[in-house]
Amino acid sequence: xxxxxxxxxxxxxxxxxxxxxxxxxxxxxxxxxxxxxxxxxxxxxxxxxxxxxxxxxxxxxxxxxxxxxxxxxxxxxxxxxxxxxxxxxxxxxxxxxxxxxxxxxxxxxxxxxxxxxxxxxxxxxxxxxxxxxxxxxxxxxxxxxxxxxxxxxxxxxxxxxxxxxxxxxxxxxxxxxxxxxxxxxxxxxxxxxxxxxxxxxxxxxxxxxxxxxxxxxxxxxxxxxxxxxxxxxxxxxxxxxxxxxxxxxxxxxxxxxxxxxxxxxxxxxxxxxxxxxxxxxxxxxxxxxxxxxxxxxxxxxxxxxxxxxxxxxxxxxxxxxxxxxxxxx
Amino acid sequence: xxxxxxxxxxxxxxxxxxxxxxxxxxxxxxxxxxxxxxxxxxxxxxxxxxxxxxxxxxxxxxxxxxxxxxxxxxxxxxxxxxxxxxxxxxxxxxxxxxxxxxxxxxxxxxxxxxxxxxxxxxxxxxxxxxxxxxxxxxxxxxxxxxxxxxxxxxxxxxxxxxxxxxxxxxxxxxxxxxxxxxxxxxxxxxxxxxxxxxxxxxxxxxxxxxxxxxxxxxxxxxxxxxxxxxxxxxxxxxxxxxxxxxxxxxxxxxxxxxxxxxxxxxxxxxxxxxxxxxxxxxxxxxxxxxxxxxxxxxxxxxxxxxxxxxxxxxxxxxxxxxxxxxxxxxxxxxxxxxxxxxxxxxxxxxxxxxxxxxxxxxxxxxxxxxxxxxxxxxxxxxxxxxxxxxxxxxxxxxxxx
Numbered sequence: 131x132x133x134x135x136x137x138x139x140x141x142x143x144x145x146x147x148x149x150x151x152x153x154x155x156x157x158x159x160x161x162x163x164x165x166x167x168x169x170x171x172x173x174x175x176x177x178x179x180x181x182x183x184x185x186x187x188x189x190x191x192x193x194x195x196x197x198x199x200x201x202x203x204x205x206x207x208x209x210x211x212x213x214x215x216x217x218x219x220x221x222x223x224x225x226x227x228x229x230x231x232x233x234x235x236x237x238x239x240x241x242x243x244x245x246x247x248x249x250x251x252x253x254x255x256x257x258x259x260x261x262x263x264x265x266x267x268x269x270x271x272x273x274x275x276x277x278x279x280x281x282x283x284x285x286x287x288x289x290x291x292x293x294x295x296x297x298x299x300x301x302x303x304x305x306x307x308x309x310x311x312x313x314x315x316x317x318x319x320x321x322x323x324x325x326x327x328x329x330x331x332x333x334x335x336x337x338x339x340x341x342x343x344x345x346x347x348x349x350x351x352x353x354x355x356x357x358x359x360x361x362x363x364x365x366x367x368x369x370x371x372x373x374x375x376x377x378x379x380x381x382x383x384x385x386x387x388x389x390x391x392x393x394x395x396x397x398x399x400x401x402x403x404x405x406x407x408x409x410x411x412x413x414x415x416x417x418x419x420x421x422x423x424x425x426x427x428x429x430x431x432x433x434x435x436x437x438x439x440x441x442x443x444x445x446x447x448x449x450x451x452x453x454x455x456x457x458x459x
Numbered sequence: 460x461x462x463x464x465x466x467x468x469x470x471x472x473x474x475x476x477x478x479x480x481x482x483x484x485x486x487x488x489x490x491x492x493x494x495x496x497x498x499x500x501x502x503x504x505x506x507x508x509x510x511x512x513x514x515x516x517x518x519x520x521x522x523x524x525x526x527x528x529x530x531x532x533x534x535x536x537x538x539x540x541x542x543x544x545x546x547x548x549x550x551x552x553x554x555x556x557x558x559x560x561x562x563x564x565x566x567x568x569x570x571x572x573x574x575x576x577x578x579x580x581x582x583x584x585x586x587x588x589x590x591x592x593x594x595x596x597x598x599x600x601x602x603x604x605x606x607x608x609x610x611x612x613x614x615x616x617x618x619x620x621x622x623x624x625x626x627x628x629x630x631x632x633x634x635x636x637x638x639x640x641x642x643x644x645x646x647x648x649x650x651x652x653x654x655x656x657x658x659x660x661x662x663x664x665x666x667x668x669x670x671x672x673x674x675x676x677x678x679x680x681x682x683x684x685x686x687x688x689x690x691x692x693x694x695x696x697x698x699x700x701x702x703x704x705x706x707x708x709x710x711x712x713x714x715x716x717x718x719x720x721x722x723x724x725x726x727x728x729x730x731x732x733x734x735x736x737x738x739x740x741x742x743x744x745x746x747x748x749x750x751x752x753x754x755x756x757x758x759x760x761x762x763x764x765x766x767x768x769x770x771x772x773x774x775x776x777x778x779x780x781x782x783x784x785x786x787x788x789x790x791x792x793x794x795x796x797x798x799x800x801x802x803x804x805x806x807x808x809x810x811x812x813x814x815x816x817x818x819x820x821x822x823x824x825x826x827x828x829x830x831x832x833x834x835x836x837x838x839x840x841x842x843x844x845x846x847x848x849x850x851x852x853x854x855x856x857x858x859x860x
Contacts, residue, residue: 210713215594217616226570226652230577234503234655242656243718243845247566247595247616252846255713261730264713264848265624268568268616269596276613283631308580312590349561349603349612402594446600447612 132332135285135342137453138202140328140410141194143167144398145320149197151414154422157397160320164306165399167323183240184253187218187300190325191250192257195294199258202329203336208290209263210251211281213273213297215402217247220302227304250298263290270314271371272347273297274326274406275441275449279345285332292334296327297406315400317375322399326406328413340416343436343452350446356384359450365389366434367421369412371441373400381442390432392425405441409451412437416455465630466702466857468640468690469551471544472798473537474683474785475510479544484802490811490829492784494667494679502651507663509649510681510786512537523605530588531601532569534684537791538602538646541684545642546606549688550700553607560611560638562629563599564621564645566790568592570652602646611638616790618844619752620711621645622685623793623852627709629689639694644794646684653789654680660719668755668787670780670812671764673819678754681786685794687801704801707741707837707855710734714847720758725766727849728752732770732839735851745837746776746853748809750796752841753780753825754787763841764822776839777826779812793842797852800838804856807834 145160146153148170158168167190172181175193184192191212199205216222222245228237243249248266255264263284267276274297281293301309306321315321330342346359366389372379373395385391394411395404415421421432435455442448470480475493477483486493494510512519519536520527523543546552551559569592576586591597599614611632615625622645629643657663657680664677687706695702712734714727721728736743752763760780767775781799782788788795803810812825840852 214616215596225656226574226577229574229651229655234651234658237655237659239656239659239719242653242659245652245656246618246845248618248844248846248848249718251617252713252718252848255715255847256717259715261713261715261726263711264617264846265615265628265711266617266848267613268594269599269612269614270594272596272613279613280628280631283628283635283637286635287631304581308590308593311580311584311587312593314591347611347613349610350608 131288132285134333136331136334136338137340137342137413138329138331138334138336138338139198140326140339140413141197142407142410143169143190143194143325144407145322146398153397154414157424164321185218185221185244187298188244188250188253191296191298192253194325194327195254195296198327198329199294204292204329206258206260207292207294209281209284209293210254210260211265211277211293211295212251213267213277213403214247214250215268215270215273215299218244218249219300219305221245223302223304271402271404271443272447272449274403275347279347281330282345292331294327294329297403298325299323299401299403301401319373319375320399322401324398324401324403324407326403326410328409338456339413340453340455343454346450348448351448363438363452365436365438365452367392367432368438368440369394369408371395371404371408381445382440385440392421392432394425397424408439408441412439412453416453463634464692465633465706466690466692466695467687467704467706467801468695468700468702469545469549469688470703470798470801471541472685472795473512473540474788474795475512475681476784478514480802484806487799487802487810488808488831490813492813494786500649502654504654504658506665508667508679510679511649512682530592532592532598533571533648534565534567534646535598535601537648537684539605541686542602542606545686545688556607556609558639559609560632560641561603561609562613562615562625562641562643563602564615564625564790565595565598565647566616566618566621567647567650567653568595568598570650571648574651617848618846619789619792620842620844620848620850621790623842623850624711626687626794626797626852627711627850630706630709633689633691640688640690642686642688644686645791647682647788647790649680649682662756664755667814668783669814670753670755670783671760671822671825672815673817675755675757675760677756679786681788683788683791683795685791685798687794687797702857704804705855705857706852708735708739708853710738711850714849716847719845721762723762725762727847728763728766728843729769731849731851735853739853741837741853743771744774746839747835748803748838749776749778750800750838750840751778751780752843753782755782761822767823775823777809778823779810779826781810783813796840797854800840800854804835804838804854807832809833
């Protein structure tokens with residue numbers, strides 16, 4: 131068994147500046163209901179030939195993963211666990227559109243292959259020659275939380291010493307319209323994209339951003355069950371998935387107002403991988419020892435050494451992740 | 460029963476060879492294939508035989524008491540049928556579900572409706588309700604919500620090993636005491652989307668598929684759903700339910716070779732089987748039967764044979780692929796074949812590798828005998844997916860314990 135699960139690195143590509151933490155001081159702001167991610171220069175991660183073959187989601191997954199592995203000094207992680215709500219939706223849409231409009235001939239195998247949700251986990255496995263545990267979760271906005279939960283179980287069972295855990299969702303103009311019609315994004319929320327990769331290692335002995343204490347997931351808990359969960363958790367601050375959409379925000383009312391609460395969605399938008407962004411921001415905050423003012427509606431920074439991440443999906447799936455600052459720091 | 464054991468206290472199945480365990484057992488014992496001409500899927504590709512579930516969506520809706528007009532998908536409906544049977548056998552009622560987890564596996568999700576209503580999604584608002592049933596997770600929610608309030612729901616999507624990986628997560632949850640009971644498996648209907656996708660990859664046989672045969676020319680798509688109820692020994696004893704089998708071990712590994720092809724030496728498959736045996740504390744010689752992934756593609760069957768030879772050497776247990784009976788049920792295959800293994804353990808027989816005729820160089824020779832009186836103790840069930848997502852389960856007999 132382990133003493134701590136250290137979070138060595140977390141990398142993101144989103145609607146904020148990619149692969150860096152500029153958003154903590156000078157975030158980009160947006161108007162409009164659909165904003166695509168800002169891509170980094172992929173050349174340092176992927177050959178030009180491969181970049182032409184791969185869809186956006188896969189390029190981003192590879193860039194954030196290789197970047198996180200590099201920073202954490204690990205080449206072949208024991209586990210690769212990924213979440214994605216829609217998978218490579220651009221290739222899915224291209225294949226589906228051709229199928230519906232042009233009929234069942236001349237369809238492209240590359241588009242079909244990339245439409246399969248586990249291509250990101252597999253691609254990272256192939257690219258890093260990692261033969262270890264490899265899995266992919268697709269449970270709407272709970273996909274990252276599910277992947278993190280799985281990795282946490284693997285650590286506790288002693289099956290792995292380190293894990294690359296991520297979540298990746300891209301959005302096409304056509305599907306962003308569908309998402310809006312389906313009510314996944316509404317009331318002024320920005321439909322966005324996100325790719326996040328986190329490298330975790332048990333008792334790493336390396337400089338870490340923070341440590342992972344626990345992950346809990348519940349479906350349709352009762353008010354009493356939620357109160358029981360909260361009574362066992364003591365943290366300096368809570369990072370929630372509040373977005374400004376009143377319906378979404380009402381799901382967090384059970385948290386009360388005793389502990390300071392901040393949110394990432396106004397800065398990063400909303401998508402099925404949003405909670406991975408929440409995890410990323412929490413790790414950044416614990417490394418810095420404070421939640422920046424930009425996550426606190428401009429009302430000043432919140433000092434913290436422990437954070438509870440709460441994610442509520444469609445008012446039914448609840449996840450609770452506790453992260454703590456590195457001891458003695 | 461010992462602490463830490465993961466018992467199977469119920470299972471349910473629907474596939475081309477039967478709408479429940481009784482029908483599936485009968486077909487297995489008779490060696491009767493469910494693969495045949497297309498009936499339910501509307502596609503121009505009528506040249507491909509498929510293993511369809513022999514019920515229309517409307518018939519399944521009626522069987523599950525779903526009001527006509529309720530937005531649902533074929534994947535969810537098949538999942539409900541299998542869930543209904545599994546919960547029934549495990550004596551789990553609505554009031555028990557807040558203590559029961561659910562780990563589902565699917566990749567196609569609601570694509571059957573998305574491909575039907577795609578232009579409506581773009582042009583008008585008439586089918587908006589089906590946008591919300593497109594993704595994998597919504598499918599699991601529909602299955603779960605038909606029965607009550609499960610304490611936990613998530614969905615694994617690792618292509619053709621999804622259901623096997625769902626069973627692995629569920630077992631890990633039980634071993635760590637995260638839950639006492641978890642229902643796990645997968646569901647997947649045939650869609651035009653992936654029929655055409657597999658066709659674009661040129662891995663569909665135009666005739667009946669022939670796993671491990673020298674003339675094998677690809678797979679036949681199938682569909683279906685299956686769930687197993689995994690439970691801790693303490694919980695089963697407390698509830699007074701008898702196990703039907705035991706999940707002794709399991710392993711997941713990545714071939715890390717290619718997105719749609721298996722490596723020549725079957726490294727991922729080899730590692731998955733070795734991990735599963737190690738996890739079960741068993742030797743290769745303890746295994747009495749292997750339900751192979753055996754899709755019928757030239758690549759898979761050769762690669763899997765190499766991997767099995769590396770694990771079992773000269774003492775190869777009986778092997779068969781049941782995909783020539785059921786078709787390749789993709790994301791559901793891991794749990795459909797796990798239930799087939801449970802039926803084989805309970806009834807003492809080795810499922811037949813239908814349609815095999817001629818041995819191939821480097822490829823194992825599968826079981827062709829209908830042998831109904833052979834005691835099995837431990838069986839291995841392989842599921843391999845695109846991306847080299849390879850998983851193996853060891854399922855054991857509990858009748859002598």
